[in-house]
Amino acid sequence: MLLAYGFALAALLLGMKWLEYRFLLVQHSFEIYAGLIALVFTALGIWLAGKLTAPKIRTVIIEKEIQATIQDDYSELLRAEKISRTGLSKRELDVLEQMAQGLSNQKIAEKLHVSLNTIKTHTARILEKLEASRRTQAVDFARKRGILS
Amino acid sequence: MLLAYGFALAALLLGMKWLEYRFLLVQHSFEIYAGLIALVFTALGIWLAGKLTAPKIRTVIIEKEIQATIQDDYSELLRAEKISRTGLSKRELDVLEQMAQGLSNQKIAEKLHVSLNTIKTHTARILEKLEASRRTQAVDFARKRGILS
DNA sequence: TGTCAGGTCATCCTTTCGGGTGATTTTTAG
DNA sequence: CTAAAAATCACCCGAAAGGATGACCTGACA
Numbered sequence: 001m002l003l004a005y006g007f008a009l010a011a012l013l014l015g016m017k018w019l020e021y022r023f024l025l026v027q028h029s030f031e032i033y034a035g036l037i038a039l040v041f042t043a044l045g046i047w048l049a050g051k052l053t054a055p056k057i058r059t060v061i062i063e064k065e066i067q068a069t070i071q072d073d074y075s076e077l078l079r080a081e082k083i084s085r086t087g088l089s090k091r092e093l094d095v096l097e098q099m100a101q102g103l104s105n106q107k108i109a110e111k112l113h114v115s116l117n118t119i120k121t122h123t124a125r126i127l128e129k130l131e132a133s134r135r136t137q138a139v140d141f142a143r144k145r146g147i148l149s
Numbered sequence: 150m151l152l153a154y155g156f157a158l159a160a161l162l163l164g165m166k167w168l169e170y171r172f173l174l175v176q177h178s179f180e181i182y183a184g185l186i187a188l189v190f191t192a193l194g195i196w197l198a199g200k201l202t203a204p205k206i207r208t209v210i211i212e213k214e215i216q217a218t219i220q221d222d223y224s225e226l227l228r229a230e231k232i233s234r235t236g237l238s239k240r241e242l243d244v245l246e247q248m249a250q251g252l253s254n255q256k257i258a259e260k261l262h263v264s265l266n267t268i269k270t271h272t273a274r275i276l277e278k279l280e281a282s283r284r285t286q287a288v289d290f291a292r293k294r295g296i297l298s
Numbered sequence: 299t300g301t302c303a304g305g306t307c308a309t310c311c312t313t314t315c316g317g318g319t320g321a322t323t324t325t326t327a328g
Numbered sequence: 329c330t331a332a333a334a335a336t337c338a339c340c341c342g343a344a345a346g347g348a349t350g351a352c353c354t355g356a357c358a
Contacts, residue, residue, distance in 0.1 A: 102286020137251020
């Protein structure tokens with residue numbers, strides 16, 4: 001960089017010497033040359049500044065969201081704890097899960113290979129144990145108590 | 150800025166005129182003056198560059214993981230987006246929310262101060278728009294699509 | 299061995315839902 | 329201002345859900 005600047009200076013002097021004998025320096029006034037030099041070296045200075053100055057570093061912090069993931073077995077324990085507090089049996093939980101998926105009693109009966117009446121009995125117990133009066137409410141309560149995902 | 154530069158140039162010329170008659174220009178060679186001018190204006194160029202050019206900025210991106218806490222108005226936008234995709238109206242969303250709480254159509258009607266028939270119409274549209282056949286299913290779909298909390 | 303909880307199934311009856319259709323009034327958007 | 333969308337209400341009918349009750353079977357546990 002400094003070399004380039006030195007070269008530019010040297011080139012200026014040589015160039016002037018050359019001009020002096022080729023086109024007769026006296027033809028132009030000293031001020032003209034001075035002005036030209038000033039312009040050229042101002043430009044050179046601007047260019048130099050661009051090369052020499054260190055870039056400012058701006059730190060941008062991007063906040064990236066991550067999901068809070070609870071470990072499987074731990075959540076299983078929690079789940080079992082929640083279930084035991086509501087007093088739901090395994091089968092009732094099965095039915096509750098299907099219920100939460102929006103399946104009708106008929107569909108649940110088909111899926112679990114039992115009769116519709118059985119599912120109705122289970123749902124009745126579920127409503128009773130969760131102190132709900134409608135299946136949507138039972139699902140809502142179950143969610144709020146962490147029984148369902 | 151350009152004015153300052155113009156003034157500097159003018160000052161140079163005047164200064165030279167002044168030098169010319171005060172210290173006799175012939176005492177020094179033209180090259181000396183040219184070199185001085187070059188130096189001064191290089192410095193001026195560098196200074197100008199600092200003032201005129203946009204600062205160089207290197208952006209360093211640091212990704213920081215945070216917990217996903219969605220702010221109210223932001224989540225409102227998201228919510229509106231989700232809603233618009235399903236095509237639910239405001240009122241239908243109101244009904245859907247009450248539905249998700251496990252309320253019966255009758256209770257929802259009382260809570261929203263409209264007739265049961267109105268709620269039935271809304272629920273019918275909700276089921277239609279969410280492509281569900283039962284309210285539990287509609288609630289489940291709405292949850293999976295992020296429409297409900 | 300007997301009781302007890304859980305799972306299964308059933309019947310009867312009432313309430314709630316969901317589907318279909320139609321209509322009037324606001325509200326919104328072009 | 330006007331057309332479209334939203335909100336309101338109504339009636340009918342069949343399907344699903346909910347409440348109550350009773351019964352049978354099985355595995356676990358004292």
